[in-house]
Amino acid sequence: MTEVFAGLIRQFWKTTADRDWEGLGKVVHEHVLYEVPQTRERVRGRAGFVEFFATYPGEWTLEVESIVNDDKQAVTKIAFNVDGASVTGITFFEFRDRLISRITDYWPESYDPPPRMTPHVERY
Numbered sequence: 001m002t003e004v005f006a007g008l009i010r011q012f013w014k015t016t017a018d019r020d021w022e023g024l025g026k027v028v029h030e031h032v033l034y035e036v037p038q039t040r041e042r043v044r045g046r047a048g049f050v051e052f053f054a055t056y057p058g059e060w061t062l063e064v065e066s067i068v069n070d071d072k073q074a075v076t077k078i079a080f081n082v083d084g085a086s087v088t089g090i091t092f093f094e095f096r097d098r099l100i101s102r103i104t105d106y107w108p109e110s111y112d113p114p115p116r117m118t119p120h121v122e123r124y
Contacts, residue, residue, distance in 0.1 A: 088108055
């Protein structure tokens, strides 16, 4: 099962990098919870989460640098490149019903979140 979840995480990042929003929706749970503690952003549910990712502004790419996981959770380190700058992202994942049910993103560099064209973001 550990390899199944590693594959799920690889698919999560591949669909994100490919901007395959329909594919991204297939790897997250209907009631997924996404949080960015640094910016106090929270998104609940598959549709809102996919829209949140799809509306990230700027020209960006990402590269997965590492994945560590077991049958309950995973963590990844990515290089996220946006508008000529590269930042490290650390993302924690939890699973339910063989899908990603919770995602918590940490960005070591401080920043203000970009404006979004989505009503799904809660600030907490």
